[in-house]
Amino acid sequence: MDLPHIPCLRWGVPYVSLNQNDIIDYRDRRPLARVSQVNAGVVRRDLRQAARARAALGKKTVAELIEISSRAGEFFLREDLPLGEGDRRQTAEDYVKTLSATSGLPHVMVRRNMEKIHYALTQMEVILTGLTRKLDFGIVDRGYGEQHGTRIGLFPMTDALGLVMPSNSPAVNSLWLPAIALKIPVVIKPGREEPWTPYRLIQAFLAAGCPAEAFGFYPTDHEGADAVLERCGRALVFGGQETVDRHAGNPGIQVHGPGYSKIILGEDEADNWQDYLELMAASAVENGGRSCINASAIVTPRHGQQIAEALGRLLGPIKPAPVNDEEAKLSGFANPAMAEYIDRTIEEELKTPGARDCAAPFRNGDRQERFDGGNYLRPSVIYCESTDHPLYNREFLCPYVSVVEVPPAETLARIGYSLVVTAITKDQDFIARLLDSPEIARLNLGPIPTMKVSWDQPHEGNMFELLYRRRSIEFADGLGPRLAVA
Amino acid sequence: MNKRGVTPVTIQEEQEKLDAAVRDIVRWHFSAETGCPFWLRWAKEAGWDPAQEIDGFADLIARFPNFRDEWLRDQQPEEWVPNAFRGKPFNVFETGGTTGMPKQRIGWNDFRVDYSEFSDKLADEHFPRNDYWLMMGPTGPRRLRLAIEHLANVRGCSCYFIDLDPRFVKKVIANRQFDIARSYMDHVVAQAVTIFKHRRVSGLFTTPKLLEALSERLDLWKAGLRGVFCGGTTMDPQYTRFLVEEVLENRIGFYPTYGNTLMGLAASTPLKPEDQYSITYYAPQPRAVLRVVDPEQPRQVKDYGEWGRVELTTLTKEFFMPRFLERDEARRREPRDCYPWDGVAEVRPFGAMEKKIVEGVY
Numbered sequence: 001m002d003l004p005h006i007p008c009l010r011w012g013v014p015y016v017s018l019n020q021n022d023i024i025d026y027r028d029r030r031p032l033a034r035v036s037q038v039n040a041g042v043v044r045r046d047l048r049q050a051a052r053a054r055a056a057l058g059k060k061t062v063a064e065l066i067e068i069s070s071r072a073g074e075f076f077l078r079e080d081l082p083l084g085e086g087d088r089r090q091t092a093e094d095y096v097k098t099l100s101a102t103s104g105l106p107h108v109m110v111r112r113n114m115e116k117i118h119y120a121l122t123q124m125e126v127i128l129t130g131l132t133r134k135l136d137f138g139i140v141d142r143g144y145g146e147q148h149g150t151r152i153g154l155f156p157m158t159d160a161l162g163l164v165m166p167s168n169s170p171a172v173n174s175l176w177l178p179a180i181a182l183k184i185p186v187v188i189k190p191g192r193e194e195p196w197t198p199y200r201l202i203q204a205f206l207a208a209g210c211p212a213e214a215f216g217f218y219p220t221d222h223e224g225a226d227a228v229l230e231r232c233g234r235a236l237v238f239g240g241q242e243t244v245d246r247h248a249g250n251p252g253i254q255v256h257g258p259g260y261s262k263i264i265l266g267e268d269e270a271d272n273w274q275d276y277l278e279l280m281a282a283s284a285v286e287n288g289g290r291s292c293i294n295a296s297a298i299v300t301p302r303h304g305q306q307i308a309e310a311l312g313r314l315l316g317p318i319k320p321a322p323v324n325d326e327e328a329k330l331s332g333f334a335n336p337a338m339a340e341y342i343d344r345t346i347e348e349e350l351k352t353p354g355a356r357d358c359a360a361p362f363r364n365g366d367r368q369e370r371f372d373g374g375n376y377l378r379p380s381v382i383y384c385e386s387t388d389h390p391l392y393n394r395e396f397l398c399p400y401v402s403v404v405e406v407p408p409a410e411t412l413a414r415i416g417y418s419l420v421v422t423a424i425t426k427d428q429d430f431i432a433r434l435l436d437s438p439e440i441a442r443l444n445l446g447p448i449p450t451m452k453v454s455w456d457q458p459h460e461g462n463m464f465e466l467l468y469r470r471r472s473i474e475f476a477d478g479l480g481p482r483l484a485v486a
Numbered sequence: 487m488n489k490r491g492v493t494p495v496t497i498q499e500e501q502e503k504l505d506a507a508v509r510d511i512v513r514w515h516f517s518a519e520t521g522c523p524f525w526l527r528w529a530k531e532a533g534w535d536p537a538q539e540i541d542g543f544a545d546l547i548a549r550f551p552n553f554r555d556e557w558l559r560d561q562q563p564e565e566w567v568p569n570a571f572r573g574k575p576f577n578v579f580e581t582g583g584t585t586g587m588p589k590q591r592i593g594w595n596d597f598r599v600d601y602s603e604f605s606d607k608l609a610d611e612h613f614p615r616n617d618y619w620l621m622m623g624p625t626g627p628r629r630l631r632l633a634i635e636h637l638a639n640v641r642g643c644s645c646y647f648i649d650l651d652p653r654f655v656k657k658v659i660a661n662r663q664f665d666i667a668r669s670y671m672d673h674v675v676a677q678a679v680t681i682f683k684h685r686r687v688s689g690l691f692t693t694p695k696l697l698e699a700l701s702e703r704l705d706l707w708k709a710g711l712r713g714v715f716c717g718g719t720t721m722d723p724q725y726t727r728f729l730v731e732e733v734l735e736n737r738i739g740f741y742p743t744y745g746n747t748l749m750g751l752a753a754s755t756p757l758k759p760e761d762q763y764s765i766t767y768y769a770p771q772p773r774a775v776l777r778v779v780d781p782e783q784p785r786q787v788k789d790y791g792e793w794g795r796v797e798l799t800t801l802t803k804e805f806f807m808p809r810f811l812e813r814d815e816a817r818r819r820e821p822r823d824c825y826p827w828d829g830v831a832e833v834r835p836f837g838a839m840e841k842k843i844v845e846g847v848y
Contacts, residue, residue: 018724039725041698045732
């Protein structure tokens with residue numbers, strides 16, 4: 001059978017490029033699909049028409065788009081949707097299997113990611129309410145209005161939201177979904193190995209009645225990705241620390257880099273560490289350890305070695321499993337070189353005195369393992385004697401957690417930036433200091449897994465605030481919002 | 487007849503013409519009366535007499551080593567002056583030089599010969615006679631600057647110039663100073679926009695990136711542009727299609743060329759549907775010969791359709807340069823109707839698939 005071909009979408013219009021990339025099965029390197037790759041000029045040229053795309057999407061009200069999003073959620077989760085050229089369609093099960101085969105995620109994790117996306121789409125009203133802090137959505141439609149006796153003017157900061165997506169975790173696509181309901185078209189540069197999710201989401205939106213002009217889908221190279229970031233005015237990009245540093249200080253680009261998420265035991269709870277072992281393990285391992293909200297460090301005032309050893313005993317035996325195993329916990333690597341690089345880096349840095357891998361004695365094998373033709377990394381639990389050790393506060397695309405002892409008085413000064421902190425403490429002074437810290441993006445007080453997210457409270461950036469800005473406004477008699485609505 | 491409409495007889499005739507040209511040129515450069523000091527000394531040191539022993543192109547490939555680019559950096563220009571031209575002032579043209587000494591080639595009239603011949607390949611609808619040209623690209627010490635002016639003159643008019651310094655661009659990109667590179671590109675393109683606003687121009691020479699950038703600032707057709715002569719960086723089939731269909735809107739003529747100071751220019755054949763926007767360039771044989779060779783065994787040509795390193799041999803009375811390995815790779819293509827010799831297609835920097843190459847806007 002010939003391979004499916006996923007075209008580029010130029011404001012909804014399919015475009016078949018002369019440059020095409022194969023997406024391959026991470027196990028046997030067999031091509032599973034072909035994706036059109038466009039040059040950066042195509043992106044730049046299309047972005048000149050972004051205002052037209054926004055005008056097309058803007059014909060729908062926010063309320064209508066919330067409804068469309070909800071229907072799209074159902075289509076995404078359950079229905080057959082077009083896949084590329086011709087009459088080819090993709091069932092939900094096909095999506096699970098092909099995404100699993102190209103990304104290395106076991107089926108069970110793909111399904112969990114699908115459910116997260118489904119939830120985000122079907123609960124769009126709740127999400128927008130949270131993002132806008134209960135703004136009357138009619139004000140977004142009209143651009144001005146009155147709420148709680150206050151006049152409000154709103155204007156969009158861009159005609160299109162640029163998205164430079166990663167390949168590692170499908171659920172990150174849920175971050176951009178509110179843009180559609182907020183009437184801003186999206187220009188997506190998918191991850192090289194993961195065109196499946198954004199493409200299926202677009203098809204779900206189209207099936208639900210969203211204007212096709214709202215979607216740009218541009219598999220492209222680095223220059224094309226830069227064009228998306230530079231020309232959209234507002235953009236999201238996912239990447240490593242280098243990406244974070246490169247775009248630091250650019251208000252138009254929201255960077256999603258390493259999370260360095262942590263679990264911190266307070267002075268008052270450190271002796272009860274055994275009660276929280278399961279929580280620590282789940283925070284490190286869920287979703288294959290691939291998320292920025294996976295815990296990558298555990299900070300405790302004492303018992304660090306015992307915690308690391310107990311975690312090592314729990315996580316060390318976790319092995320690769322067949323992709324269709326409902327209990328599978330590890331993801332394969334689409335790029336075997338990445339697995340090798342991570343393994344080599346950890347081994348090299350273990351040579352620096354002051355750290356040891358407490359999962360190693362429980363693995364009965366190497367960290368890197370070949371299974372069913374794929375490359376896997378088994379969990380690492382690194383006990384570090386100090387936060388100065390190079391393996392503290394590291395984040396890798398696999399279950400990896402470091403454990404370190406830090407005196408309570410120094411904790412906040414030494415832990416560094418954290419996307420999520422789960423602080424297990426009842427100490428009100430410590431809680432007050434945590435609440436004061438600008439280095440923590442999301443704070444869980446009490447034994448809450450780092451992986452738990454609240455859809456009405458973005459843990460990293462607020463899409464509404466990225467896309468819209470308030471202006472002060474006055475209306476002359478007869479031009480007020482009530483008249484406009486009437 | 488091959489699939490591109492060329493008979494074996496025609497190919498053979500061209501091969502014979504090339505062999506005859508090789509004999510003439512080698513005799514010229516290795517004879518005391520006409521040859522240059524460099525080659526005469528080289529033959530003495532090599533211990534054989536090319537004037538006597540080279541009977542055709544196959545001999546040249548078999549007997550000469552690859553021409554070394556440091557010869558063009560280390561030798562003074564006089565070393566390359568054929569004795570027949572002694573006393574005649576010459577042009578010094580340069581290539582490379584982003585860091586260190588550039589390669590220098592001297593010349594008198596070759597560029598006029600190359601570009602007069604190239605003019606015959608241009609359609610009047612795309613480059614109207616007696617109308618103005620603009621060159622937006624590397625001028626400075628490059629042969630191209632005089633060549634384009636000559637081309638405009640041959641076609642009955644004159645040329646405006648906007649300089650782009652590729653050495654500066656490559657340096658800032660290598661230093662990851664992308665903002666500076668972009669700002670410089672904007673500066674160059676803004677000057678072109680000004681010319682188009684105030685002067686009538688129908689023909690343009692530029693690089694692909696600058697053409698694309700210009701099209702973002704100007705409606706090229708409405709500005710009066712009818713033909714673009716383009717060269718300088720990689721144009722893969724998708725990029726070529728983008729330029730033809732979208733930047734030039736399928737109505738402004740597009741003439742991609744491959745060339746440099748050492749060769750002159752290799753023209754491309756008009757793109758046909760079956761080409762799928764894959765550009766094939768043909769050297770101005772017999773004055774220059776392009777081959778696609780095996781990088782590991784550079785005397786061996788690759789099979790048709792295969793990738794290999796581009797090798798250039800220049801054969802004029804002004805300059806002899808056997809078997810120079812360019813820093814480019816390409817696919818080898820069959821002879822075709824108007825060029826009954828091998829072509830090079832989809833040229834890109836050598837090793838482009840393995841490593842990052844700084845091309846920038848040039």
